[in-house]
Amino acid sequence: MYWADKLVDEIVESGKYQPFWVDDMKTPSGRVHIGSVRAVVTHELIYRVLQARGEKATFSYVLEDHDPMDSLPTYLDEKKYRKHLGKPLYKIPSPEPGFESYGQRWGQEYTEIFNSLGVHPKIIWGSELYLSGKMNALVRLCLDKAGKIRAIYKSLYGQDRPSNWYPFQVVCKNCGKLSTTSVTGWDGSKVTYTCQVDAVDWTKGCGHQGKVSPFDGHGKLPWKVEWPCKWKVIGVTIEGAGKDHMSDGGSHDFAKLMCKDVLDYPVPFAFSHEFFLIGGHKMSSSKGIGSSAKEISEIIPPYLIRFLITRVKYNRAINFDPGGMTIPDLFDDYDEAAKVYWQDPKRNLARIFELSRVSGKPPKEQFLPRFRDVARFMQHPEIDLDKKFAEVKDSALSKGEEETLKERIKYAKIWLTGYAPKEEVFIPSENISRKAKGLSEIQKQYLVVVAELLGQDWKTPEDLQIALYNLAKKMGLPSNRAFEAIYLALIGKTHGPRAAWFLLEHTEVARKRFGEISKK
Structure with missing residues (x-):
């Protein structure tokens, strides 16, 4: 049984976690990294399976x-932007026009990428x-029960929080920073706070002291305290997290104690999802490290990103x-999954293919042009790809198959x-290869004349191909050495696509390159 089906079995059969509310959340601190996409797709798969079973469910994402x-x-x-370190993201200006804030700029990229993957x-x-006041009651509760929260820190981490420590950070009235403030008093209506100069090592506080209402967006709860509070205020009943949060003594253990000792709220169904690595490395959206989800979405189609996540x-x-x-x-693995779905839909691989769809039901059985063949054939200008793959299929391509071919040409x-x-x-290289620089004088002379030939108007590639052979024969240059010169000059290899078709595809590059080589 596929893993998402197993999880939903466990959720439904437990009789708990109703009403079903699946949630995920992330700080929009920069470009969306692919790890965030894995998390949201994983949650969406659970939501999708619940819906397919006729269960009433809600799916949310907190930015x-x-x-x-x-x-x-x-x-x-x-x-x-250095001066904005420590400030809430929604109060920081966007690096690009058209957005109300820095947080909105990147939050919108999150939603656009999610939507492109069929995640809504x-x-x-x-x-x-x-700001709406929805968190006010939870803020008050946490301030009133600060002693119990201090006790959780003590029991989990052995940390003794002083009696004047409160689980809240104010947005400083003077400098606008949040990360540098500490609350030391609570009188039931206002908190007393200090904006500490050296609270963190990556920005400076201003030293301001004051009193302010903690409600309506004047500050926020610290992450470990806030996470379970948001479960309660939203009504979350299903939420997984990365293994760093789910490890022993991690954020989730803290959240469970918050639910039990402070919030009186049932702990949502939880699961630990692993990282998505690029070349073996974990990424960070706030530091701009690693391939962003946007970059990956530009090199493979959305359903292939879903397949990459769904199959693991x-x-x-x-x-x-x-x-x-x-x-x-x-692409080969995806095509294999498609064939399994069409031939044996009860297999796990078929289920993976089905859930990899961005929207709608999977298509009816069709011919899929192999991606690596598309990439190889398209580099041979003499090959008509529609005709070639009709030959491979042994019949004309349908409209849907033609669209699939066009898409694969794009990504190839x-x-x-x-x-x-x-x-x-x-493809013509950007620079002249070392081997091309070592061509013999007669090969260089051959290229000079080929460049002149390319200035003529050729009715067909076949005519040019004959002219290339005749020129080599006239110059006393073996044809294999002549064509070797063309390929080494353009692509740095001793072989390649049929020369005339390739030259007519890249005429200007070839004429310029051949002229440069003749002067070496």
Whole structure:
């Protein structure tokens, strides 16, 4: 049985966790990294299975734009944004026009990427939960029960919080920072706070002291305290988290004690999902490290991203390196899953294919042009791809199959341009290869005349191909050495697509390159 079906069995058969409310959350601190996409797709799979079974369920995603900026992504203007470190994301200006805040800028990228993958959660903004007053009762409860929360820190971590420590941080009235403030008093209506100069090592507080109401967005609860409070205020009954949060003594253990000792709220159904690694490395959206989800969404289609996530059990790491033959192999695996679905829909691989769909039901059985063949054939200008794959299929392509071919041509171009191994690429190189610089004088002379031939108007590639052979014969240059010169000059290899078709496809590049080589 597929893992999402097993989890839903466990959830439904327990008789708990109703009404079913699946939730995930993330701080929109920068570009969306693919790990966040894995998390939201994993939650959406549970929601999708619940719905398919006829269960009434809700699916939400909290964009934590009330959180402070605690680091500067590498792509930000440091001079402009360093002064905003420590401030809530919803109060920081967007790096681009058209957005109300920094948090909204990146939050919108989250939702756009999610939607492209067929994930459409109800979006909840963290700032709105506070500013609207929805968190007020929980803020009051946590301040009133600060002693119990101190006791949780003591029991879990052995930390002695002083009697004047309160689980709340104020947005400083003077400098606007949140990360640097500490609350030392609570009189039932206002908190007393200090904006500490050296509270953290990545920004400075201003030293201001004051009293302010903790309600209506004037501050926020610390993350470990806040997480279970949001479960209660939203009504969450199902939420997993990364293994860092789910480890012994981690944020989830703290949240469970909060539910029991402070909130009187049942702990949602939980599961620990593993990381999504790029080339073996974990990514960070706040630091701008690793491939962003947007970048990956530009090199493979949405259903393939879903397939990449869906086929791996939630508690196993995914390691994706777009270089080499990874992408052609991924297309092969997807095509195999499609064939299994069409032939034996009860198998696990068929279920994976079904849940990889962005929307709607999977298509009826059809011919799928192999991605690596598309990439290879499209580099041969003499090959008509529609006709070629009709030959492979042994009948004309349907309209749907033609669309699939067009899509694969699009992604094959991207793969060939930036990710394919050198031996798979027959595209003119940016620079003259070392071997091309070592061509014999007669080969260089041959290229000079070929460049002149390319200035003529050729009715067919066949005519040019004959002219290339005749020129080599006239110059006393063996044809294999003549064509070797063409390929080495353009692609740095001794072989390639049929020369005339390739030259007519890249005429201007070829004429310029041949002229440069003749002068070496």
